[in-house]
Amino acid sequence: MGLMQKGYQTEPCENGMKALQTLENFKKKRVPLDCAIVDIRLPDIDGLKLLKVIKVNYPQLPVIIITGYGSDTVAEEARTADAYLEKPFTMEDLTKVLETMEGAGKEAPVIQAPPRESAAEEKSTSAYALVSIDGSADLVSIYRKFYFHQNVLYCDAIRGDYDLVLLLQAPAMDQIKDLVEKEIKTMGGVAEISLMGVDTPVFGENVVNIMGSVDRALGRDKGENVAASNQTARTRVSSYVMLEVEKEKMEAVYPSLYFNDQVVNCDYTDGKFNIVLLMKGTSFSEIEHVIQNRFKTLDGVLRIKEYPIITLFET
Numbered sequence: 551m552g553l554m555q556k557g558y559q560t561e562p563c564e565n566g567m568k569a570l571q572t573l574e575n576f577k578k579k580r581v582p583l584d585c586a587i588v589d590i591r592l593p594d595i596d597g598l599k600l601l602k603v604i605k606v607n608y609p610q611l612p613v614i615i616i617t618g619y620g621s622d623t624v625a626e627e628a629r630t631a632d633a634y635l636e637k638p639f640t641m642e643d644l645t646k647v648l649e650t651m652e653g654a655g656k657e658a659p660v661i662q663a664p665p666r667e668s669a670a671e672e673k674s675t676s677a678y679a680l681v682s683i684d685g686s687a688d689l690v691s692i693y694r695k696f697y698f699h700q701n702v703l704y705c706d707a708i709r710g711d712y713d714l715v716l717l718l719q720a721p722a723m724d725q726i727k728d729l730v731e732k733e734i735k736t737m738g739g740v741a742e743i744s745l746m747g748v749d750t751p752v753f754g755e756n757v758v759n760i761m762g763s764v765d766r767a768l769g770r771d772k773g774e775n776v777a778a779s780n781q782t783a784r785t786r787v788s789s790y791v792m793l794e795v796e797k798e799k800m801e802a803v804y805p806s807l808y809f810n811d812q813v814v815n816c817d818y819t820d821g822k823f824n825i826v827l828l829m830k831g832t833s834f835s836e837i838e839h840v841i842q843n844r845f846k847t848l849d850g851v852l853r854i855k856e857y858p859i860i861t862l863f864e865t
Contacts, residue, residue, distance in 0.1 A: 552641040558648070566595035567805040570760045573608055583611060585632075585651045587644075590617040590624065594806040598627050599768060605630055606767035612651040614644075674719050676703070676748040677726045678819060678826055679734065681714040687739025689713060693862050695737065701729055708790060708857035712744075715790055715857065723747055746821030753801045761808060788814070788830045789837050790857040791845070792823035799850020800824070806848055812840055823855070834858050 553560050561576075563569040569586070576583055586604055590597035597615065604613055615628040618637035628634050633647045681696075683689050689707065696716055697705040703717040716734075720726045730745055750758075795803050800818075807827060808816040815828040831837040841854060 553644070556641060556645050558645075565593045565806070566597070566600045566809070567757070567760070567802075569600065570603065570764070571756060573604070573611075574756050574760060577608070585612045585614060585648060587614045587616060588631075590615060590619060590628075595764070595809040596811070598624075599764075599809075601628065601631055603764050603767040607763055614647055614651075674721060675723045675726060676817075677718050677723065678746045678748065678817070678821075679714075679716040679718055679730060680712040680744040680746070681716060681734070681740060682711070682742040683713040684739050684741045689739075690862050692737065692739050696734075699733075701726075706790070706859045707862045708859055710855065710857040712742075712857065744822055746819040746823060746826065748817045748819055748826075751800060751804055751818040753804070757801060757805070761805060764809065786830045786832055787834050787837070788828060788859045789834065790859065791827040791829050791837075791841060792855045792857070793825040793827070793845070794823055794852045794854075795825055796850040796852060797824075803848050803850045807845065810840065810844065812837065 561572055563572050569588070573583075573586070586608075588597045588600055588604070592600065597617070601613055601615060604611060612632040614633040614635060615631040616635045616637060616639070617624060617628075625634055632651060635643060635647065683692055693705060693707055693714060696702050696714065699705075701718055701720055703719045705717075706715045707713065708715055718726050718729060720729065726747075727745070730743060734740060734743055793807070804816070804818070804825070807813055807825060812829050812831055813827050814830050817826045818824065819826050829837050829840070831840070837858075838856065841856060845851060846854060
């Protein structure tokens, strides 16, 4: 409102994902922008990470970083911004900075899309299996059998109302279901199994591309290699966190989970939960804090279950 009263046209964005969608839409329409004003505290992605993404994907767009949590460290991390303002500041302070911005009307270079998969590349399907073991069965023995199974990408023992989480992989979902019926359910000691297929969420036209561009700009490979990500998580404590989210709110909720620094992997699934996260932390209480304060407060989240991973033996 303050900027509009000063004669500026503004495009407010409630979070980082909305900002990136807005930037992409303006680029497609070839509408020039004078500046992006980015707060460090955002609901989905850290403002300093958003700064880096903007500088990679829209290098000629000036960026002003604003924050109420200023420090020498934050100021140093924001050094690639074109300006840095600590709250509280006045509209006069902000407009003075805006007047110094250059680059209005310059068109950002076209970002090349990542190469498409070759038709000859082998496809695979994945699914999570939540497994309960009979109380009288030898959990370690069953764990070892699953751990070294050729169709089990990884196997983790957990605390909660299930005992094991398996990530199964096969060329097709029918083969995974066949594996479950013939090899998992029939294994001695298996009491119950719940299967959740991993799928690709159906979002708006440019959401998936934007999420990919964020990963590339930040030098991340989240989702590219689940097994490697899982191994990384093992260097600290880690938990599976499973969420049931309203389908119509999924497009808003999913990026907030995906971009969280403590989320190693974020999968969209079918079954009793529709999102499965692998989270890491310095302690389980740290993971619980993020769940309670960042995830449970998201509009559309109906329920959350955490399954801390426990170590049965060292590999």
